Amino acid sequence: MxxxxxxxxxxxxxxxxxxxxxxxxxxxxxxxxxxxxxxxxxxxxxxxxxxxxxxxxxxxxxxxxxxxxxxxxxxxxxxxxxxxxxxxxxxxxxxxxxxxxxxxxxxxxxxxxxxxFPDLKSGDFSHKFTLKAGVLKNLIDCTQFAISTEETRYYLNGIFFHTMSEDNGVILRAVATDGHRLARAESEAPQGSEGMPSIIVPRKTVAEVQKLLGDDDQDVVIELSDSKIRFELGGVVLLSKLIEGTYPNYEGVIPKDNDKRLAVDRNALKQAVDRVSTIASDRGGKAVKLGLSEGLLELSVTNPDHGTAREELPIEFEHEGFEIGFNARYLLDIIEQVHSEQAIFMFSDSGSPTIVQSEDEADRALYILMPMRV
Missing domain, CATH: 3.10.150.10 (DNA Polymerase III, subunit A, domain 2)
Incomplete structure (x- = not known):
């Protein structure tokens, strides 16, 4: 040569x-x-x-x-x-x-x-479709952080992709969860994806595809079968095995009756959680307590070894007050995904999962955060 x-x-x-x-x-x-x-x-x-x-x-x-x-x-x-x-x-x-x-x-x-040198033979693909890089990037960015790293539940070690029919047509949905938080994002299903098998794309594959994605208008050609997926973008071909296993029924985790709405400045909340969690204990799961009352949110952290922290934020909340606790890191991860000026929280009570989403209805991402005892 x-x-x-x-x-x-x-x-x-x-x-x-x-x-x-x-x-x-x-x-x-x-x-x-x-x-x-x-x-x-x-x-x-x-x-x-x-x-x-x-x-x-x-x-x-x-x-x-x-x-x-x-x-x-x-x-x-x-x-x-x-x-x-x-x-x-x-x-x-x-x-x-x-x-x-x-x-x-x-x-x-x-x-x-x-x-x-091994050859990861692709075999026959049942479906082929094209997504814009920007669409695929959004699906990954909105869900990747919630992928589980727990190897015993291997079927959670990736992003679950599937199509489903809704009143407005067929959508392509991406879901990830680690049991503590759940992220769901969706887009209009591209032509050719209808009826595709439900697949779990491994964490490492997701990370590599994310690094390869360039301009938002770039076309990404995707081919898949029950066991493999192939991405072709910008002259690069990535072929990967899929995770074998059945993804849990995530729909059953999404609350249907959360009617207590809280709206808060997204950046202010992010900074406040970051500040008060400075003294949070790893042993205590980095817990932060949210005290909700009409028009006011109190964030507090108690660490027996270091002391306490407290901060107040103005909010839009017109319900009977209550307290709820979250893992500060998980809460920050979800706030990072909200790109509107205000973050919307939908609560049921202090012991039930909380829904978090953008105030922008065009942003179809939805996040679920499990509470913790504080």
């Missing part, structure tokens, strides 16, 4: 593909990136057996060929080369070493035979 290409092009592609490579693996080949030079382009591919990313970059191919080299090492070498430099990649006759030269810099990397 003998290839010449521009350093910035190579760095950008390596930046996309090397992220899926685990730094510690029992299979040496999984530490490598597959490099395939042919037809005026250099194709890079990396996998961890659950996710596979492929991207091609333009290159001057003197001699076609395929090999694999350590992904993170190659990325670091290219990252430290001069901006805009020309990079030459060349393997010897045995294909056991790759020489990387750029200006006066010269590196030799040990290669592994490409025959042993």
């Amino acid at each position: 003998k290839v010449t290409l521009e350093r910035n092009h190579l760095l950008k592609s390596l930046g996309h593909v090397h992220r899926v490579v685990e730094r510690r693996t029992t299979y040496p080949i999984l530490s490598n990136v597959l490099i395939n030079a042919h037809d005026g382009q250099l194709e890079l591919r990396a996998t961890d057996l659950d996710i596979e990313i492929t991207e091609s970059v333009p290159a001057m191919v003197g001699v076609a060929g395929t090999t694999t080299v350590p992904a993170h090492t190659l990325y670091e070498i290219v990252r430290k080369l001069a901006d805009g430099a020309e990079v030459n990649l060349e393997t010897d006759g045995t294909n056991e070493q790759m020489t990387i030269t750029s200006g006066r810099s010269n590196f030799n990397l040990t290669c592994l035979a490409p025959d042993g």
